[in-house]
Amino acid sequence: MSSSSNASQSGNACLVMVRHGESVYNQKNLFTGWIDCSLSENGVAEARRVGKLLAQHGFVFDIAITSALKRSWETLMNMLLEAPNIVSDQLLVRRYQAFNERHYGDLQGKNKEETAQLFGAEQVHRWRRGFEDRPPHGESLKDTYERVVACYQQEVAPVVQAGKKILIVAHGNSLRALKMYLENIPAEKISQVEFATGEAQVFDFDASGKYLATRKLHQEAVVG
């Protein structure tokens, strides 16, 4: 059994963040934000793949959390269809609007390439990856960070301190915000932080619930 599997089965808390699989808006390169669209077929396959990957690493979650948007919920459902054993039979499920994707305001539904041509690639990059830049009538990452961290402190930190295994299936920017908080990433570095669709990152904590380290999971060599 790999070291990561042992780590996921120690008595300490472990939190796995998974970005939802590709959505139909991602597929069309449209800004999504709070538009409540479904996964694409490729996104369903990504969800099933990450479910299988977590099973290969021996994860068994006590709590599963999604946002209020269906692309995160559909991802969790497809992960469990593929790998029902990644959750305990006393699983708690929670959905938090506070973990929704950043609201993209007037950009929602617009094509990202066309938006870059209209407003300039640099300005759109700052809206998408900056910290304090706010798209028209939308949220900056800082706005998203504040609501994500408030929810984490209120709802998730207590179960981390209790040593639980927690799965959070959410969105590119809400997860960037939570990763920024846990890893104490400075604002000037956050533009380099990305989450691919269907990507899992593992956050380990010590016995007191203090963040220790982050690791990415890789497909285990399937023996036999």
Ligand SMILES: O=C(O)[C@H](O)COP(=O)(O)O
């Ligand atoms: O909301 C969206 O458009 C995407 O899910 C994330 O978009 P971004 O990668 O452009 O921030």
